Amino acid sequence: MRIDIVTLFPELLEGPFSHSILRRAQERGLLEIHRVQLRDFATDRHRTVDDYPYGGGPGMVLMAEPLANCLDHLLSQRKYDEIVYLTPDGERLCQSLCNRLSLHQNLILICGHYKGIDERIRKLYVTREISIGDYVLSGGELAAAVLVDCVARLLPGVLNDEASALFDSFQDNLLAPPVYTRPEVFRGLRVPEVLLSGNQKAIDEWRLEQSQQRTRQRRPDLLPPD
Numbered sequence: 175m176r177i178d179i180v181t182l183f184p185e186l187l188e189g190p191f192s193h194s195i196l197r198r199a200q201e202r203g204l205l206e207i208h209r210v211q212l213r214d215f216a217t218d219r220h221r222t223v224d225d226y227p228y229g230g231g232p233g234m235v236l237m238a239e240p241l242a243n244c245l246d247h248l249l250s251q252r253k254y255d256e257i258v259y260l261t262p263d264g265e266r267l268c269q270s271l272c273n274r275l276s277l278h279q280n281l282i283l284i285c286g287h288y289k290g291i292d293e294r295i296r297k298l299y300v301t302r303e304i305s306i307g308d309y310v311l312s313g314g315e316l317a318a319a320v321l322v323d324c325v326a327r328l329l330p331g332v333l334n335d336e337a338s339a340l341f342d343s344f345q346d347n348l349l350a351p352p353v354y355t356r357p358e359v360f361r362g363l364r365v366p367e368v369l370l371s372g373n374q375k376a377i378d379e380w381r382l383e384q385s386q387q388r389t390r391q392r393r394p395d396l397l398p399p400d
């Protein structure tokens with residue numbers, strides 16, 4: 175999968191992709207991330223990318239022309255499956271959307287700043303608008319990093335234990351069960367006996383029961399209505 179991230183602050187996106195699983199995914203050739211500097215597509219000598227909003231009000235708006243130039247340039251190089259704008263008024267990111275995005279070849283992510291991007295870019299280019307939650311970040315970069323992380327770990331070959339993403343929280347609308355590792359007793363707290371039993375059927379049943387209980391207690395909204 176190739177992901178082009180259009181941003182005014184490419185440095186913000188260096189750290190999140192240089193470690194651990196995302197780094198390995200790139201080293202294995204499973205994921206290509208390109209940070210595209212929007213300012214390189216400005217048309218005046220000051221390299222202006224933002225302007226005052228028509229109608230007044232606080233904050234600046236990212237101008238249509240540099241964004242259109244940037245997107246035209248990318249679209250002239252290859253076909254993209256989705257052009258995603260990260261924005262608090264977008265569709266809420268969830269695991270099933272990550273699963274669907276992970277099936278694509280090429281994605282563009284647009285990071286907004288200030289008051290957002292000119293509405294005409296949303297109309298003319300953007301195919302999907304995504305929010306990572308009901309709060310406002312100071313820019314789309316951290317949201318893009320979250321999205322890339324969630325999607326990249328689902329690509330075949332990225333996780334060492336191929337099956338492990340299947341057992342994540344949310345994969346079947348249930349929260350994950352509790353997990354334990356050595357020692358068997360820590361500060362008086364014992365690992366549940368069933369996990370030491372070697373009886374895989376009993377372990378699977380216990381895990382499902384724990385997942386259901388946790389979901390009922392913490393996120394009843396995930397459960398189907400009775």
Ligand code: ADE
Pocket residue numbers: 260261262286304305306307308309310311312313314317
């Ligand atoms: N940009 C600013 N806030 C955001 C959010 N919550 N999700 C996605 N992009 C954003």
